[in-house]
Amino acid sequence: MKISVIMPVYNSARYLEQSVQSVIGQTLPDWELICVDDGSTDGSAAILNGLARQDDRIRILNQANAGVTAARHRGVDASSGEYICFLDSDDVLSPDALESLLGAAEEFGAEIVSHGYTKVAAGWELPVDCSAPSAKHSYQVATNPFKDIEHKRIPIVLWGKLFHRELLTGFEWPDIHFSEDLFMTLALSVKSQRVAYTEEKLIYYRQHPESATKTMTAEKLDEIFCSVNLVMDTITPDNRAYRHHIKRYIAKYQLFTLFDGVCGQPALEERFLQRFAASGRIALADFSPLRALRLWLSIHGYKRTQLGLRSIIRYLKV
Incomplete structure (x- = not known):
């Protein structure tokens, strides 16, 4: 198995099918999708079970609500891919994202491959006639990934990247439920020997009022x-x-x-x-x-x- 896509799910019924279908429609066929239902109460579980019946590469795990970090951790523990990709349950991958990221990882021997994202509105949908690009995106190896993070050439978000499995082996996951991307992206980058990146946009990042980042407490x-x-x-x-x-x-x-x-x-x-x-x-x-x-x-x-x-x-x- 080349890539395990880990998707934490919590009350995402409105966007869930579109997100999962963006994985099913990937030009790279060698993947598994592990959806961790984190105690959803809005019908997300029924949607997941229906999608899993359509494609045996989709696996569903269920847990009491414990937060996105715990859900990701559990998904990684259950995965078998050589590489790990995180996808939020309201976001959408471009059709060639996994093929492109894997190609860059293998070409450059990179343990992390980062990409850009496109912000879209809550009601946005990927056009049905959207044809897959040629997976010929332009990547480069970061001589100093932290300088590229500082200047936002490498986004801080955890879901905008492909990680080699060895980086997450023995990794101490933080006991936090918000702003975990900040720690995990920087800590994994410190651990990594080589980071490749493209500023081209391989994921659609949905903006909606229910997002955890929209309100501060x-x-x-x-x-x-x-x-x-x-x-x-x-x-x-x-x-x-x-x-x-x-x-x-x-x-x-x-x-x-x-x-x-x-x-x-x-x-x-x-x-x-x-x-x-x-x-x-x-x-x-x-x-x-x-x-x-x-x-x-x-x-x-x-x-x-x-x-x-x-x-x-x-x-x-x-």
């Missing part, structure tokens, strides 16, 4: 900081050369985006500042000057002044 905020702490704890003396790029990425695209999102919500903003001060892993110096200034003003109580910087930062994109 205190618990989710805490888990983001937990992920940040776990990432920084994985950096050993052997990979300190990557530390700068990792910290810059976390500061700009994780913590500042989080801070910007909770601004104006006093309880969450105060919680952010408390967690930021307590963590100590990321410093103001890791942010661009204007972002660092805005955080400093908020930390020291100058909230009206820091809000005035908000539009300037967004305009200048710094």
